[in-house]
Amino acid sequence: MNTRPIYTTAEIRKIESLVLSVPHSPPLMEKAGLAAAKVAHTRLLTDDKQRILILAGPGNNGGDALVAARHLREWGRQVTLVLTGEAERLPQDARQALEQWQSAGGTVIPELPDGGQWDAAIDGLFGIGLNETRLLAESYRQLIRQINQLNLPVLALDIPSGLLSDSGRVPDVAVKAAITTTFIALKPGLLTHDGCDYCGEIVVCDLELDVAALIPPQNWLLDRAGIVQRLPSPRRANSHKGTYGRLGILGGATGMIGAALLTGRAALKLGAGRVYLGLLAQDDVPVVDPVQPELMLRSPSDFFNPDFLEGLVIGPGFGSEIAACICLERALQTCLPLVLDADALNLIAQHTELSSALQARKAPAILTPHPAEAARLLNTSVTEIQRNRLEAARNLARKFNCAVVLKGAGSICAFPNGHCHFNTSGNPGLSSAGTGDVLSGFLGALLVQGLLPENALLLAVYLHGAAADVLLKQQNGPLGMVASEIIPAARNLLNCWIEEENPGW
Template sequence: MKKLVNSKQMKAIDAYAIHTIGIPPLVLMENAAYSVVSCMEKSISKEDIILVVCGSGNNGGDGLAAARILLNRGYQVDVFLAGNPAHLSEETATQLKILENLEMVIWNHLEEVNFANYTILVDALFGIGLERDIEDEQAAVIAEMNTHEGIIFAVDMPSGISADDGKVKGTAVRADYTVTFGEEKVGQILFPGSEYCGTLVVTDIGFPPSAVDSVASEFYRYEKMDLARLPWRRAYSNKGTFGRVLIVAGAKNMSGAAYLSALAAYRTGAGLVEIMTVESNRLILQGQLPEAILTTINPDLLDTTEEKEKIKQAVGRSDVIVMGPGLGVSDKAKKVLDFVTLYAQVPLIVDADAINIAARYFNTFPLMRGNTCLRLNELNNSLPKGTILTPHLLELARLMDQPASDIQDNLLKTADSCTKDTDLVYVLKDARSVVAYEDERYLNYSGNNGMATAGTGDVLTGILAALIAQGMDSFEAAKLGVYIHGLAGDVAAAKKNRYSMIASDVVNGLEDVLGGMI
């Protein structure tokens, strides 16, 4: 598990190292500069002509120190001091004085610099401390950098990207490589910041573990070693040992979603999967997945004792219930969900049409009281503890009656709204999905854009259900499930390609992920 930090937390780590441990800031600056040069030397040659673009803060100081190291190693390098010389930090002023003593070429005005003369750019304008939008001359500098055809290396953070949420602060440098120091930043994981970073390289510049441990963060992501969190499969076991999943899915002519969800649940280790669907889907599903148990219901007879009892029995024998894939949003579908939630005493995975039904139903409730979303509160009151909701941004927009663009622009704040005063787990599905529960935020780094295809969400619900069926806590299952889902998508992209892969390829990728072949 990798800790992720925002700008305030990273500054606190830096301050602890300097003021509590006693590491001089110039030492950290030198280490940072050496790490930048080390990364650069894997991609540059002595024939390259390098321009280091520096601001007036310590990020600029890192750039100035890197310029000196490059010069000493025989590279052709100039500096453009784009920051205000009157506002130099103490350490940056020291680095500048050294370069002046070395008689390095130092440009001070944008009109003096011909970016076309350089093959390599180093962005050391702002780093992680930027709080305002970039405009005027500094925006013009970034515009020039972004028209450059050579490689751009960013120091710690592409200038203009918020370290807190990945937002563009007016404009931003599009880097090919970003060399970041100590810990990954939240804004380097979330989009669009991740895209602006290019290839992210995390380097150790000498922060002691005690400095890192001194700062608590609610943000983190998983690594391959976290697959060890998978439920242990006992040697002495049977299908009941690994849990029973009920999937309430599939309206007429919509059997595919139920199939993908059920298949993914089996591939992730569930002992037994039961699908509750309409009779017209029986033959298709039995042919596709004979391992699944089929319980069929008649939506036209839901008020009869026989149909209610059928639903009650199926719900009662399950360890976790998936609701929604391919279910439709009709009044009959809503009635099915009403009965399921009435009888359910186990966690639910609420996805797709179940979320859309909830959005339509709760549309009659007032939206907000202060910072609390009353619709989400009401939804929480109607669902069992440990339930996981897995909306993509458009589904969440319907549920919260807000523009999807606003939710996308404020993903972390939206996660705060979703988890306020609730014991539900939210999986906010996006290019970088956020799993939120209480005050914790897991940011997912696995997966790729080939997964933006029909059915991959149904695969995710099956994975989550299987992990819960095998005894995992809902929040732990949500985090690990999202990570495994993304890894399986990466396997599918490697075996097929991001254009041609489909949801069933992601299911097939589970074999490699869970079999330890990645």
């Protein structure tokens, strides 16, 4: 499948070590610096904008910046180079890059000059070496604040300085990049959490390495190319509503009926043949959904007949009353594919017997937690979940032997075998009530139409975000986007994708 691999810091270090252990191995720093210079030369600078500020730090990231500076100067650009590290303490390759820069007539200054005027900047202060135990010193935090205040388009080398490569967390301050040129392969921190706000456009320069042959990846990018082969087949003329599955949705306790209705509407519009709602509300339960009368309202007790349904979504507006616990317990005992969302996850976190029942299931289940729900399921804090979203998603998948999407900026889909996919679609417009309920409806619809759980999860998550991206353009921004708008946008997109992949079917 045409998807791009993602590697952790430890894996990148291992790749570098494998490359350097080969006699006459390629000069990675030279290749990285040249690649960065080309991006700056063509994307940030023009005939009228020649002046570039380059910041080189005390490690190999600074060496990449020194190489880039040398090439840009050779190409006629006006380079101001700030070297924050001591020359004699630079790593060997970086020291050699400094000597080559100076031999070519370049000079260095130790700090950002007052009153300087530039058209763009390159951030080569720190790369992937920062982590939870090695954070920025105050002098570097102050320098990064100064860089951000210049309001220049910044090209970050490998990863914006201050952003943690494995988690995407910014403990204090980070460079706000317009473009990030990342070397060898993508890193998790570029794609999730704070990384979504700091990296700008990401350009991968693989330095002519076949990284997947060196270390088989465990993590991949989820993008349009990654979901093409996961699409449902085009519908045949000789089919009927029974061909496309019977989905049940349990939820909608008193005061929260809307959540279950959103889920049901989403499931219908994404192609489920029949959708049944089992509402837990005791008062004011509608006999029909006036917006979507095709939804069939039934008593929750009907949902556990083994021949009635082919899949079940539990949790939207579910509540935490005893009736909800009983329904969830019965659902976990069935052989139906399940989508567990919202209050269903909270109940599993609260009750060990429900957690054990989920872990013991043989039939597939998909969990859809946001960070707070993930923290409850793993008995930790939201801070710890966000400190390493990749590890949290992987731990959830292994603990419950389920497919999981850890929602948030750069949602992560994880599977029990340890494989993870980072979603690239979506925008802040999804930060509104009900969008998670819509995602659950998409998941349920795809499951009952026969998609494998992995394919259903990856397609639903990417489609959900892509529909929001369509709305973002139509509405000129994310403000005021609501969950119900996502549904028709997703239906249209999915039909378009299926048609594009099967022209003339």
